[in-house]
Amino acid sequence: MTQPDIRDFTRQELAGTLISLGxxxxxxxxxxxxxxxxxxESFDVMAGVQEGLKTRLAALYSLAPAPAIEKxxxxxxxxxxxxxxxxxxxxxxxxxxxxxxxxSACISSQSGCAxxxxxxxxxxLGFKRDLRPHEILAQFxxxxxxxxxxxxxxxxxxxxxxxxxxxxxxxxxxxxxxxKGYNFPQTRITVSTVGVVPVIRExxxxxxxxxxAISLITADEKQRAELTPMAKRYSLREIIGAARYYTDRTKxxxxxxxxxxxxxxxxxxxxxxxLALVKDVPCKVNLIxxxxxxGAAFTPGRFEKGKEFQNxxxxxxxxxHMRREKGxxxxxxxxxxxxxxxxx
Ligand code: SF4
Numbered sequence: 001m002t003q004p005d006i007r008d009f010t011r012q013e014l015a016g017t018l019i020s021l022g023x024x025x026x027x028x029x030x031x032x033x034x035x036x037x038x039x040x041e042s043f044d045v046m047a048g049v050q051e052g053l054k055t056r057l058a059a060l061y062s063l064a065p066a067p068a069i070e071k072x073x074x075x076x077x078x079x080x081x082x083x084x085x086x087x088x089x090x091x092x093x094x095x096x097x098x099x100x101x102x103x104s105a106c107i108s109s110q111s112g113c114a115x116x117x118x119x120x121x122x123x124x125l126g127f128k129r130d131l132r133p134h135e136i137l138a139q140f141x142x143x144x145x146x147x148x149x150x151x152x153x154x155x156x157x158x159x160x161x162x163x164x165x166x167x168x169x170x171x172x173x174x175x176x177x178x179x180k181g182y183n184f185p186q187t188r189i190t191v192s193t194v195g196v197v198p199v200i201r202e203x204x205x206x207x208x209x210x211x212x213a214i215s216l217i218t219a220d221e222k223q224r225a226e227l228t229p230m231a232k233r234y235s236l237r238e239i240i241g242a243a244r245y246y247t248d249r250t251k252x253x254x255x256x257x258x259x260x261x262x263x264x265x266x267x268x269x270x271x272x273x274x275l276a277l278v279k280d281v282p283c284k285v286n287l288i289x290x291x292x293x294x295g296a297a298f299t300p301g302r303f304e305k306g307k308e309f310q311n312x313x314x315x316x317x318x319x320x321h322m323r324r325e326k327g328x329x330x331x332x333x334x335x336x337x338x339x340x341x342x343x344x
Contacts, residue, residue, distance in 0.1 A: 006061035007035055007134035010174045011181065021056055031057065032180040039141065041066065067138055071146075072330040079327030080146050081337075086111075086135055090128050092159050093337045094139040097326055102152035105143035107136060108337070109169050110160025115194055117217070117228040119259065121293035121331070121338035122159045130165040136172040140182065154184065156191040157213070159337045161230075163196035173210055186210045190255065197234045200242040204249040213255035213286075214243055218265045219274040227259075236277060243281050253282040259335075260301030260309065261290045267305075271312040278318060285313055285320040291333040 006014070011032050015025035030049050034040040041063055043054045067084040074080070080096040092108035113120070114127035139158075144151055154176070156162040162169045169191065177186045186209035193200065194215045203212060216236065217227050225231040243254045256278055260266050278285065287310055289301045306322050313320035325333040 003060060003062040005064050005132065005134045006031075006057065007063070007137060007175070008132050008168075008171065009061075010171055011178050017060070018053075023053060023056075027053060029180050032178070036137075036175070036178075036181040064134060067135070069142055072332070074327045074330045074332065076329050077326050079330065079332050081327060081330050081332040082139070082142055082146065084135075084139060084142070090131075092131060092135070092139065093332075094143050094158055095327060095332045095337075096143050096146045098147075103147040103149070104153045104155055105140060105147070105151050106155045106157045107139040107143065108158035108160050109136065109156055109162040109165045113160045114164065115161050115228060115230050117194065117230075117335075119217075119227055119261070119290060119293065119296050119298050120335040122335075124293075124296075125159075125338055130168055131160070133168050133172040133175060136168065137175060137182075140172075140176060140184075151184070151188075153188045153190065155213075156189070157334065161194055161196065162191045163193040163199035166199050166202070170208070173208065192255075192257065194228055194230050195234045195239040195242075196230075197238050197242045200239075200246055204242075204246040211252065211255065212243075212246055213257055214239060215257040215259070216274075216277070217257070217259050218261075219258070219270065219277045220265065223265060240277060240281060243283070247282045253284055255286055256281070256283045257286045257288055259288050259290050260306050262299035262301050262305075264298070266301045266309060268308065268312055271309045275313060275316050275318065279316070283318070285318055287320060287322045288334055289322075289325060291325055291328060291335050293331070293336045293338070 011028055015028045018028055019025045034046045040046055043058045046054055065087055067086045070083040072081045078098045082094045084092050090111040092111050095106040097104045110130050111128035112125040113122045115123055117123040173189055175181045176184045190211040190213050192213035192215060218224050221236050247254055258274060287306055290298055310320045310322050327333050
């Protein structure tokens with residue numbers, strides 16, 4: 001049986017293992033420091049960690065080799081896409097977004113995606129497998145290297161539905177924010193879901209400080225069912241109910257994402273339908289112009305109609321932002337990640 005990767009465990013879990021082995025739990029801090037501050041790729045390089053402890057850890061855990069990484073850089077806006085191939089051949093993509101003053105990393109939680117949204121290139125790939133915490137953390141580390149400095153925010157908006165791999169995503173958040181790990185604030189991490197209601201409720205009850213984004217996609221139930229098979233599992237009414245529960249419990253607002261398709265959901269009536277749905281939710285709405293992906297038969301929303309839509313929302317008192325998409329020339333924009341050169 002293959003040993004689990006040591007980077008798939010939180011510091012508390014590893015400390016528990018050490019205690020069960022008769023070691024002092026506090027010794028795990030040094031190990032964590034080697035794993036995340038120094039990027040150790042073997043137990044041998046952990047100078048100062050007792051030899052006996054290293055041998056015991058090596059008998060229990062592995063350290064998987066680093067994934068192969070290919071890189072593409074947008075000629076338009078410097079957006080950088082990283083394509084990871086893990087040792088078993090599974091692929092995932094991350095995107096480094098260079099904004100005016102900030103740098104964000106958009107990372108993947110799964111290789112492929114089971115949700116099958118009809119407008120999304122990842123959905124067209126189908127599901128390959130869940131990513132483990134160390135594979136999620138490898139993306140973070142590579143994006144940070146690419147940024148050349150500390151990242152300002154991390155978005156779980158790459159390939160996959162994070163709430164269908166919640167156990168691994170949650171562990172990666174705990175390790176990212178651990179002050180002996182990457183020490184990256186949870187408040188700068190956003191997890192985006194297409195509306196997995198039970199996990200939205202679980203997040204509301206947890207102590208995690210991460211931000212929540214929900215991709216409503218559209219405000220019409222029938223239309224939503226044509227855009228995402230997930231609509232059959234959770235209705236818009238249930239999703240908005242869970243969003244309300246989250247905002248009530250956490251006192252945080254929720255980000256609601258609406259994808260604008262030309263002629264499909266971009267009229268003033270559509271804006272009023274969205275208003276009626278979200279008016280009682282403390283939220284910020286992000287309007288995302290659809291990005292062509294995987295040959296899907298949709299047309300991107302037009303800027304002027306998007307503006308008109310935005311104005312209706314803003315006049316009704318809902319904070320609404322029209323997101324400027326980046327990296328469209330390298331298939332790095334929202335919904336375009338397809339884990340391969342064919343996407344570019
Ligand atoms: S939009 Fe998100 S949830 Fe839907 S198929 Fe694409 S990656 Fe999966």
